Amino acid sequence: MSTWLAVLAVGLLGSLAAALWRVWHGPGQADRMMAAQLVGTAGVGLLLILWAMGERAALDVALVLALLAALAAVGFVKASSVDGAGDPEEEAPDPSMIKGRRHDP
Amino acid sequence: MAVFDLALCTLILLAALAAVAGPGLFRAVVFFVVYGVLIALAWVRLGAPDVALAEAAIGAGLTGVLLLGAVGRLSRAGADEPLTSRIDWPVALAAGLVGAMLVWAVLSLAPGPGLAPAVAEILPQTGVENPVTAVLLNLRAWDTLLESVVLLAALIGLWPLARGGAWQAAAGPVHHALPDGVLAGFGRLLPPVALLVGVYLVWAGAYQPGGAFQGGTVLAAAGVLCVMAGLVRAPGMAAPLWRLALVAGPGLFLALGVAGMAFGGFLLFPTALAKGMILAIEMVLTLSIAVTLALMVLGPPEGGGAQ
Numbered sequence: 167m168s169t170w171l172a173v174l175a176v177g178l179l180g181s182l183a184a185a186l187w188r189v190w191h192g193p194g195q196a197d198r199m200m201a202a203q204l205v206g207t208a209g210v211g212l213l214l215i216l217w218a219m220g221e222r223a224a225l226d227v228a229l230v231l232a233l234l235a236a237l238a239a240v241g242f243v244k245a246s247s248v249d250g251a252g253d254p255e256e257e258a259p260d261p262s263m264i265k266g267r268r269h270d271p
Numbered sequence: 272m273a274v275f276d277l278a279l280c281t282l283i284l285l286a287a288l289a290a291v292a293g294p295g296l297f298r299a300v301v302f303f304v305v306y307g308v309l310i311a312l313a314w315v316r317l318g319a320p321d322v323a324l325a326e327a328a329i330g331a332g333l334t335g336v337l338l339l340g341a342v343g344r345l346s347r348a349g350a351d352e353p354l355t356s357r358i359d360w361p362v363a364l365a366a367g368l369v370g371a372m373l374v375w376a377v378l379s380l381a382p383g384p385g386l387a388p389a390v391a392e393i394l395p396q397t398g399v400e401n402p403v404t405a406v407l408l409n410l411r412a413w414d415t416l417l418e419s420v421v422l423l424a425a426l427i428g429l430w431p432l433a434r435g436g437a438w439q440a441a442a443g444p445v446h447h448a449l450p451d452g453v454l455a456g457f458g459r460l461l462p463p464v465a466l467l468v469g470v471y472l473v474w475a476g477a478y479q480p481g482g483a484f485q486g487g488t489v490l491a492a493a494g495v496l497c498v499m500a501g502l503v504r505a506p507g508m509a510a511p512l513w514r515l516a517l518v519a520g521p522g523l524f525l526a527l528g529v530a531g532m533a534f535g536g537f538l539l540f541p542t543a544l545a546k547g548m549i550l551a552i553e554m555v556l557t558l559s560i561a562v563t564l565a566l567m568v569l570g571p572p573e574g575g576g577a578q
Contacts, residue, residue, distance in 0.1 A: 172272050172274075172275060175272070175275050176274055176275050176278060179275060179278050179279060179282065182282065182309075183278075183282055185305075186282060186285060186286060186289075186305065189289075189298065189301050189302060189305060190289060190293070190298070190302075192298070195297055198297065198298060198301045199301060201301075202301045202304050202305050205304075205305045205308050205309075206308055206331065209308040209309075209311065209312060209331075212312055213312065213315060216312075216315055216316070219272075221315055221316075221318075221320075222320075222479075223315070223320030223321075223323075223324075223479060223480040224315050224320065224323075226320070226324060226472070226475070226479075226480060226481065227311060227315055227320055227323045227324050227327050229468055230324055230327045230328050230332075230468065230472070230485070230489060231308065231311060231327040231331060233332075233461065233464065233465050233468055233489060233492065234327060234328055234331060234332025234333070234488075234489070234492055235308065235331055235332065236457075236461065237332045237333070237335065237336055237492050237495070237496065238304050238331070238332065238335035238336060238339065240336065240454065240457065240496060240499055240500075241335055241336030241337075241339040241340055241499075242339050243454060244336075244339075244340065244343070244446070244499055245339045245340050245342060245343025245344075245346075246343065249347075249444070250340065250343050250344060250347060250444060251443075251444035251445060251446045251447065252446075252447055252448065253447065253448035253449050253452055253454045253455075253501070255448070255449045255452040255453060255454065256447070256448060256449035256452060
């Protein structure tokens, strides 16, 4: 049982590593941000596995991470709006105009 | 699990290296957020869930919002040129020196249980069952008291940056969003859950990992989200009640510390009353930490009227 969980954990870490590759290569800002969200999701999954392996408090950490990892996405959306306080959805009917699509220099 | 730990360490080093040495501010910030998630995992593996909770909440959550906002601001100001890859030798030397000292400190740690047995021995007299909370709020209450004051000082340090000197105006810019859009919907969905989790973390902190800082951060996130989704206006310091919320935590902490002098010394809590005193401090401190952190993430007032 525990061996399987360990194999699963290493596998999830592999998917997390793939997300790191995407954060590095982009090419768009939104690509990097979505990859960071994938890292958050994989992190929650890994914490649940650690909990199943007997790490009692990992469940609470998973809960907090699930709640707050999404906050970075909100921060990104805010920062991508024209005045930094808006919402790309309200100002760009054409999704290709959303600045998150722009490539990093 | 040795394979897992080794792989995790490798990813941590890669994420840190990419954040520090990689080109592009935005990429560096995203790597910093990712680094926070990985470090939280490492703390769980090291058996330090209290630190993992703080790292998940602050490193991967609030700091990410703060830094992404800063990058967005730089890019709007046209100041987000690619970082030069030139090595700043004095900085590299100083960082290398600190790094070498840390390695030396870790290598020279005497193997053994550390202070854990000493804390376990005195735990019944501290009024709480979670050894970390016992250390933070009883045995080394000085540290925590000063930390809460530092947090307040940091926020006050933001106020001189307020536009037009109007430090009492509502914090940050005036946020707005599409009323029925994704962002506004998210702002209605997440805060109630965050509220529940934040209160749970503070309450649970007395007997398991959790506490005022972790709970306060989650509550701050709920508040920041409500404001960013354009659902409520950020509070301003013109209202005395909000100022009270800022100082209530450190204030009560200080007052109960002084009251401790009747029982033998500053910040000495008598065993019989310790649980009640610590819980009272934790709850009020959570409120202060939540309001302080939320106001810091929202930023100094940028005009747009109070409240």
